[in-house]
Amino acid sequence: MGDTGVEVDEVVRARKWLMDELSEARNRSYRLPKLGRCRHVLSYAYTRNNKRELEYFSWLLSRLDLDCEIVNLAELRVRRRYGVDCWVRDSVITAFELEASSLLKITPAFLTHLRKFALSVQSAYDSLVDVEPDIFCVANDHSPAPVAFAVVAEYFGFRTVYLQHAEVSTIFPALDFDLSILRNARSRSTYKEIGYSRGDVVVATRNRSRWSSPSRFAESPRALSARDQVDVVVYPSAVVDGERYFRLIERLAANIGIDCLSVKPHPNTKVSIEEVRVDSVKIIDTIPETPHVAVCGNSAVSIELLAAGCIVFQDSCLDGLTRDYYGLVGDGVIPELPGQHLDGPFWGRWNPPNGQGMDVLSDYVSELCTVRNIYDWFEVAPAVLNLFADGASDNERVASARRRAASVRLLFESRNVECSTDDFVAPTGFQCEAAVLSLIELSSDNYLFLALIDQVPSGSCRSVLDLWVIHKLFVFRKISLRAELAKSIANLAVQYAGTSDVARWVRRTARTVLERNGHLYPPVLGGIEKVDSEYV
Numbered sequence: 043m044g045d046t047g048v049e050v051d052e053v054v055r056a057r058k059w060l061m062d063e064l065s066e067a068r069n070r071s072y073r074l075p076k077l078g079r080c081r082h083v084l085s086y087a088y089t090r091n092n093k094r095e096l097e098y099f100s101w102l103l104s105r106l107d108l109d110c111e112i113v114n115l116a117e118l119r120v121r122r123r124y125g126v127d128c129w130v131r132d133s134v135i136t137a138f139e140l141e142a143s144s145l146l147k148i149t150p151a152f153l154t155h156l157r158k159f160a161l162s163v164q165s166a167y168d169s170l171v172d173v174e175p176d177i178f179c180v181a182n183d184h185s186p187a188p189v190a191f192a193v194v195a196e197y198f199g200f201r202t203v204y205l206q207h208a209e210v211s212t213i214f215p216a217l218d219f220d221l222s223i224l225r226n227a228r229s230r231s232t233y234k235e236i237g238y239s240r241g242d243v244v245v246a247t248r249n250r251s252r253w254s255s256p257s258r259f260a261e262s263p264r265a266l267s268a269r270d271q272v273d274v275v276v277y278p279s280a281v282v283d284g285e286r287y288f289r290l291i292e293r294l295a296a297n298i299g300i301d302c303l304s305v306k307p308h309p310n311t312k313v314s315i316e317e318v319r320v321d322s323v324k325i326i327d328t329i330p331e332t333p334h335v336a337v338c339g340n341s342a343v344s345i346e347l348l349a350a351g352c353i354v355f356q357d358s359c360l361d362g363l364t365r366d367y368y369g370l371v372g373d374g375v376i377p378e379l380p381g382q383h384l385d386g387p388f389w390g391r392w393n394p395p396n397g398q399g400m401d402v403l404s405d406y407v408s409e410l411c412t413v414r415n416i417y418d419w420f421e422v423a424p425a426v427l428n429l430f431a432d433g434a435s436d437n438e439r440v441a442s443a444r445r446r447a448a449s450v451r452l453l454f455e456s457r458n459v460e461c462s463t464d465d466f467v468a469p470t471g472f473q474c475e476a477a478v479l480s481l482i483e484l485s486s487d488n489y490l491f492l493a494l495i496d497q498v499p500s501g502s503c504r505s506v507l508d509l510w511v512i513h514k515l516f517v518f519r520k521i522s523l524r525a526e527l528a529k530s531i532a533n534l535a536v537q538y539a540g541t542s543d544v545a546r547w548v549r550r551t552a553r554t555v556l557e558r559n560g561h562l563y564p565p566v567l568g569g570i571e572k573v574d575s576e577y578v
Contacts, residue, residue, distance in 0.1 A: 278361065
């Protein structure tokens with residue numbers, strides 16, 4: 043093919059190698075055990091990060107009262123075989139020939155990926171051919187094996203789910219699943235930039251326990267930045283630059299302000315971490331649970347660490363990827379490592395994001411309690427329930443979840459800025475009954491409530507949302523009301539003097555809060571006048 047393409051001899055050699063591998067390579071399929079009576083979601087996940095997403099999905103299903111068990115094929119007993127069927131081999135060889143004609147060079151990685159994809163297609167076919175199709179889940183949309191299993195599952199009639207396990211860039215493929223559950227709003231924007239996405243696409247926080255208010259988000263790293271002694275963990279990416287990495291480790295190991303220096307290697311790293319000849323460096327295989335100072339390459343783990351309360355710096359020269367590959371430094375979310383200050387307390391140079399920086403941060407950290415992130419969370423339930431819907435009762439659950447999501451959106455009046463005091467003030471005479479009454483159904487969402495209470499003004503009650511949160515504060519934290527707050531609650535109840543369901547709920551809730559805190563409820567609204575008492 044001359045100077046503009048791959049030489050014919052090279053194509054022939056590569057084709058022969060691929061043919062031999064597809065005829066002789068050892069392969070496997072998975073034996074499904076006898077499944078119980080509950081519904082089962084089949085999946086394929088072989089890395090720790092992918093398995094973690096399956097655990098999250100299981101939690102999400104249980105939270106939605108979906109009685110399902112997730113079965114990971116990669117953890118089942120296997121059947122051995124050699125090679126692939128003719129239809130798989132011929133399809134892959136045809137794809138190879140078409141692709142080779144446009145390449146300048148046939149790389150080992152290209153051939154390895156084709157081989158892995160072909161073997162995985164055969165494995166998926168043999169594993170699923172006799173299975174009644176329902177739902178199939180993967181947590182990777184670009185590696186050969188999970189992609190092959192998702193494609194074959196779809197061929198057999200399974201509805202497919204994608205759980206995003208890490209940050210993405212525009213080189214990733216478009217979403218091709220019935221439901222994609224992304225990690226943050228930034229990823230959704232990236233996939234929109236990539237192009238068409240099939241199916242429902244939602245964003246769901248992976249934090250199962252609590253939301254973080256913008257005002258509290260920086261508390262942990264701010265405390266870390268003021269310390270003289272800290273723990274530091276280095277998180278190199280899979281394509282780490284060995285020489286740069288070794289120099290960084292040596293400099294950090296010499297810093298007397300670092301109590302403990304650890305390295306958390308990427309599972310697929312090509313550099314031997316054991317070559318680091320520094321006795322004080324610990325090699326760890328899991329992320330520490332306590333907040334620490336993190337030095338990352340171009341790694342998607344940065345956002346996870348940021349959400350966990352760590353101080354995170356990025357060393358863009360630590361690997362062979364494009365500088366600021368994920369755009370975290372350029373977006374002002376994570377600062378560049380101050381290389382000239384590594385001999386001292388460089389972590390003290392960290393500053394918390396604020397203003398526009400906090401707005402951008404909420405794009406990446408979906409558990410930040412902002413109006414958009416709350417909207418996104420309430421869109422998850424109807425999307426998941428719709429995927430599992432089977433019959434009229436399920437369809438009603440989907441419709442109810444959709445009404446609830448729409449109500450929340452209406453409640454906040456379609457604001458798209460982060461939650462501030464004003465975001466929670468509904469106009470007097472607020473008439474959206476569906477939105478207001480949806481608050482009553484949120485009694486189990488304590489994680490959301492705990493984030494909302496930081497955003498509501500403590501000294502006044504000017505809206506139905508204010509009253510709802512104050513009532514929850516009273517129930518969960520047994521607060522006492524100051525006179526000014528009690529007066530504003532009573533005044534709100536006076537404004538809702540009508541006969542609508544909303545008005546009745548406001549009056550009933552206000553009365554409960556006021557009377558149980560020793561304040562009198564307005565007699566004109568059903569309260570009891572007491573001698574020598576004054577209405578506040």
